Amino acid sequence: MFKWFGKVNYSPYTKVSDFARYLKDGHLMGSKCKKCGSISFPPRADCDKCMSGDFEFFEMSGKAWLNSFTKVEAAPTGFEDAAPYIVGVVDMEEGGRALAWFGESIKEEEIEIGMELQVVPQVFEETEDIKVYYSLEKSGTSWVKV
């Protein structure tokens, strides 16, 4: 069900498609190689280290620190109605990075590189189809079932 992931989804079919199902239920999942134990976020089916294709999902803490950010004013096709939006890249506690929008719990002027953030599963409420994503929120923010 990876087509659920994102306002506009460009890659509906993937070996890690359960990521979106977990996300819908409030769980942010990374992948762990069953052979060598290497972890990845975003998740990947095929191990970067040992090339094994045998993986399992595990739940990330969502704790992260801001690496960099930008406020996008000129938006691409499909995102015009969302602009302007602030995109951040965060370093995750368990390793790996995420790129996501800042959510409503943080004011623009509070944003600074190095700040602690929480990556929180989200559902687009205004759409008929199921559409999920994750956002960057104030540290300590927890998932709320819609």
Place this chain on the structure above:
Amino acid sequence: MTKRVGIIGLGHGVFGRRSDATVQELAFEAFAAALEDAGIERKELDASVIGSVPEYHKQRSLAGVVQEYLGLVPKPTWLTEVACASGSAAIRTAWMSIKAGVHDIVAVIGCQKMTELSTPEILALMGRVGEVQWESVFGTTFPAYYALFAQRHIHEFGTTREQMFQVAIKNHFYGAKNPNALFRKEITMDKAKASAQVASPLQVYDCCANADGAACIILACEDRAREISQKTVWLDGMGCATASMSVLKRPGLTSLPSAEAAAAQAYRMAGVTADDIKVADVHDCFTIAEIMAYEDLGFCKKGEGGRFIAERKTYIGGKVAVNVDGGLKAKGHPIGATGVSMTYEIAKQLRGEAGERQVPNADIGLTHNVGGIGQYCFVQVLRRD
């Protein structure tokens, strides 16, 4: 195996909104000029290589239509695509074919029509040179990625917005003197600062412009080059490297690992160092990209790129003249043509034919052509006899 590969012909069309021509007609302009410059006829060519990004054109499989229009059928041709470095990839594959002894003389044509698409369409298309599964779903754009680099560069090194705009001011200063450039006028700091926001901290005057255009160079093996041309410029260092598609997998956001690796290869192959480079064309798709290029290429130390431009070290008369053709910023960036245009410009400089933009005593030059957000980088070291 031929010892060296030389550039024996140079051709360049006008970059800009070329609503007067198809992409193959643009290619023809540059190709005809390069043949005339080399003083050879089409029949002497063994093959052509076309650098272009196919998604911008309605015509599928562009190499075929260009080959036909140039009158090169039935000679071999193929297309190379690595986003904004497609032109340099074309040069590299032509160079490889000559080094391998398969071909003696090859035409390389970079050509692109971009302005038939709208800006949001181009933003969407370019944004998808970021990784689409985990990044494009958040509406990332090409400027947004370089904005992430810029924000981090400011944070780590104290690089300033003024320093970034000084790159744009320099490139417009020289672009105003380049008859092939899209923007032929100088800009001021006040005007740059007042320009519209694109992706913070980047504004319109930090960004290069989409354009249509074509450039052509003709390469030959050493023996044929010496027979044909008295002004051959040699491709003596050819570096090429990659970095992760995803920005999430990069070791850091203040440099392009592909550029550092490609530069090291090119310097080693040519037997030179960064200090030997007198003139360079670097990939200033955004102002911050030129500052990062100074550092990645070793023109200055890591983190000092902002000061390097502020101290005018990259103007003619400084340590190394950079983008004195206007760069992508002022010359325009028809993505498939850009790499070939860079090599054209540096070869012109080394031949002493750059007119009022001529860098004195230019004997060794460099090109730095980046694909996407650094996923691909090609660095060439060029030398005159």
